[in-house]
Amino acid sequence: MRIEALAADFGVSVAWRPFLLGPIFKKQGWNTSPFNLQPAKGRYMWCDMERQCERYGLPFQMPSPFPQNGLLAARIAFAGRDQPWIGAFSRAVYIAEFGQGLEIEDEALMADLLIEVGAPAKQALADAVSPETKIGLRAAVSEAEKLGIFGAPSFVAPNGALFWGDDRLEQALETVRASA
Template identity: 55%
Template sequence: MPNRPVLDFWYEFASPYSFLSALRIEALAESADVTLRWRPFLLGPIFAAQGWTTSPFNLYPNKGRYMWRDTARRAGRNGLSIVKPETFPQNSLIAARLALAGREAGWMPAFSKALFRAEFCEGRNIAEEAVLNAALKGAGADPGQAFPASRSEEVKGRLRAEIEYAKSLGIFGAPTFVTQDGELFWGDDRLEEALDWARDGR
């Protein structure tokens, strides 16, 4: 039996469009017979390399207003209501490190989805330990083990390496989906196309 094709799902916890993809990608990938690799990373260093100090949705107000309306529409199609957090974009450094700490243990996807729901369904601050704790517990992880692991030099280095790898792939936003043959698809509205390409190629 041939190996299933693999799709890399690059996501940023501060990204509303990543939130939309995270909550629907697993079922779609299973239907397409595609294996997912969840790859949390940070957009801040990528934006900084372009001279941006914040999200382009803040730098360009019309673009920001459109984004919140667009994500609300897209969320509504999936039976969700999106809430704009008080601070945007949120500080996602600890969240990304925690997610990477859970990769081998297998709770990364569940933790990611729980945290996205807290942020964009409830308007919670994902930099707060109580919010992170709740997401970890919801994913079946032990915060007493996850937090120390996330502060290890190994995990910090892993996140830095992921960001550099994302840069080398030409990733400039989130979510981004990358197929095994290197094809890059950006945006929640390209998820189905990315899965088709991962399965069938050009």
């Protein structure tokens, strides 16, 4: 939610690289989110998310079910990763799922969010289901694994340094700025 504004403050550009966490979790032997598998950690995570949302002035509603099927949203984001609307779309999906409790697998919702952020909804939805996007998103998962990514949000600096979580965003941006 904050990366683009903070990156601009740091003089750093952002390259969005959408991927899916589900396949990464499955390779670790998990069939769901670690927050579901570890109840104490899950309770803490939801409490922490609520605190963070309050801190940043964002709405929060625990989505049900969790995790949701984010395949369509991920495909749209992957196909649009270099488009000027990608940041706004990513934030809109987050608000829909974690701020309003909406089901992000709903194609009509995705179309509405695309229109809301000024994206060509019909074309973006068509691109999302193209064979190229499906193959590309699978490759993005493989690339995320090679980078050592295990959760989201993750930030990878040009020198390969990996930072995970909202609380590491400033440190990631400082690292990028220092290496520029």
